[in-house]
Amino acid sequence: MNVSLFSWIVILLAALAANLPFFNQQLFGLVPLRKDASWVKPIWLRLVELVVLYFAVGMVAHLLEAGIGNVFTQGWEFYAITGCLFLVLAYPGYVMRYLRKQHA
Template sequence: MNVSLSSWFVILLALLAANLPFINERLFALVPLKSGGQAAVKPVWVRLLELFALYALVGLFAYVLEANIGNTFRQGWEFYAVTGCMFLVLAYPGYVLRYLKKHR
């Protein structure tokens, strides 16, 4: 896989992973949450923890792709601050659909 294709793949994966907590009521889209035998609504703090875990998972996947292409680069706190903010910006459409759009 060349550098350009792997870069676009990571960006697309980040877009999908950032919106995943907001488009369903399951934990990581796999585990149904139940309360008293009925499906429960996922609280905001669970969505944020899921968002953080998916950020780490996408970062790990990107690191593996970078290692397969060539040498990996050391990253400082600035890198994680910028990519974390970018991940939150990519999550904005899912947030709008979940919390800001009126459901009729």
């Protein structure tokens, strides 16, 4: 496969992973936390999920880069920028969960 396809795979994976904590009440979309239907997952748990998923996507990107060839070393600037980009990608899920007006 080519580099362009791997880049798009990482971008799409990051967009899906960034929104996953906001679109469900389960831990990482797999582990049910409570059986009570009225329970809502707290924001701190969603943020922890977001951080863990950021590093998971980073590991997948690292593995894809290693499969292509040389892995480039990254400084703190790279992680600051990709972390901010991951938060921007999470914005639609945040809006749907917390800012959208709920109809009763």
